Amino acid sequence: MSKSRVIPDGFRKDLKPFFNQHVLTIPAAERQPSPFLVMNKETVVKCNTVEELLEYSDDVEVLQTWPGKKRSDVFYFKVGDLNKHLEKGGK
Secondary structure: OOOOOOOOOOOEOOHHHHHHHOHHHOOOOOOOOOOEEEEEOOEEEEEOOHHHHOOOOOOOEEEEEEEOOOOEEEEEEEHHHHHHHHHOOOO
């Protein structure tokens, strides 16, 4: 298991609505409106699609912004969180 490089305090973690209403509303191969920032080993990598993101291992940390009308929120999750959500049928 990799050591966390992100201090998750201050980031949103209510993932079910984030995944259902933002991430998964866009087909997996299409670009997201804001990229995923992936903490892969010692580097930060930009992923533009869910398809690219799911190529990483479950313990890889991810940040993404959910743009809103009045503000944007930054969400913290691991690839495994998205995989578990998808295994449950995306619900």
